[in-house]
Amino acid sequence: MLQVLFNSLVYASMIAVIAVGVALCYSILRFANFAHIQFAVVGGYLTYSFAAIPGLPLPAAVALSAVATGLIAILVDFLVFSRLRDITPEGKMIVSWGVALFLRSVVAIIYGGGARVFDLSYEVVAIGDAVFTTLDALVVVVAAALMLLLHLFLNFTRVGSGLRALASNADLAVTRGIPGDRLIKLMWFLSGALAAIGGTLLAFETRLQPNMDLIILLPVFAAVTIGGLSNVFGAVLGALILSVAQNLLIYIDFGALLGGDSWQIPTQFRDYVAVLALVLVLLLRPRLSPLAGR
């Protein structure tokens, strides 16, 4: 059981760091940005490239990648989304897929289709019969620290309050003298940088490959939906709920429960939980109003 908790925490950490960016963007610009997933992929690959620079320590490579991906997010907004502020949310969603398709293909052209692995050394720690690695611990600590910093930034700084004001009522916030355009740029930078770190953590735990976007697409959007699309910390909670549900489902021995031979759900089927959670939330959403954010 402890193992389920460890696995859930590690997985939720990676998903949450990526998912908060989707929620940030939705809360201010009111559209589901599917290109966000590609920011995570771009960030993972950029970390790989920066880490290859001799003499550059890995944390510096991650930081550089986060800054670079944040700037890429601002650039994408400048070139595309800032010119389309007035179209329907559906239109923006479709455009974001165009951006995603472009980014994903460019990454695949530059880095090729093969998988790349970070060469990290870590130790295995055992508590009872549950095991985790020092890398797992690092992932959870980094994610928790980032979420705490984001919380402090959004709730206890002037700029953070500005962002929240923009999210709750953009027109009013701008009328009251909040620099909307500059804060939107900041929002893009934040979500791009967070996505890059999330993508890097995911690459540390698994490996880099161009189709890693398909692996995180459903979990990330399910987490954001569980949290109510525009609720930043709802997305974190969503990631935790989803992750625990997924790992529990794989852990439970359904065969033994039903009195037969041991049979567990194959791990490939854990994305079903993501979609199932999505469907359940949508069916029950009116009754989930405390989570729904809006």
Next chain:
Amino acid sequence: MLDFAIYCLTIVAVWSVLGLSLNIQFGLTGLVNFGQILPFGLGAYAAALAARAGMPWPAGAALGLGFAVVVSLLVLLPARRLSQDYWALITLGAGELFRLTALNAPSLGGADGLTVPRFADPHLALACALALLAAAWFMALRIARSPFGRMLKVLREDEVLAATLGRNPVTYQRTVSIIGWAMAAAAGVLYAHIVGYVSPSSFTVTETFIVWTALILGGPGNTLGVVVGAAAVQLLSVSSRFIAGWIDLPADVLANGRLALFGLVLVLMFLFRPQGLIPETREVRDAERH
């Protein structure tokens, strides 16, 4: 060369049907379906399963259409009366689930997929594809010009207005989805018999967005535009093998370059010509001046 032209035309016809099926959902009704590859895949896999069971092709076609209708009702159950953000997420999730199921279920062939008997005669394949396209085109025009179609456009522009006119948006959305999904499933059945095999890699999210690119390029809401868009996108796809011959590029770079171009086209169309190459003709009637 003639054989290749016949093949190109066949593929264009099949993808045009898929484009039309998306158009009656998005172009006419404003439903954002990010999983349009799902009914297409259902049709293709139904054809393959029927063939494996030794059934004739009409059984496969019937099975495919049946699957598509049932699954469309299931998928739209949670999506009804929700905003288009959620509609997009649900359809996207359903499409991915189908791909994952096909990839992980050994009875569906797994990653290797299943083989399907191909058309013995490419001319017959072309004739079937063109017949299906003609049927889909006729149906799309009939829908667009009927009172039902006009109400769909009202629904697209303003759901509340449609409701105040005494029409139930959910009923309309359901009917449109069933028609659209059945159309895509028919295209899928035909596609499986043309290509000769089905595998999960043919039904990814990316394929859905190739259809979207065709739709946005041609002109959402315009039947002719969608076919032109599908033709442009698919001709570019099949001609890339010639381009590979002229310029010395590895196949995967070329394939990804093509996808990058599609993404770029989608974005550029939204930025500079959101109405598409062939815009929808909008009827403007002034209520004041009669």
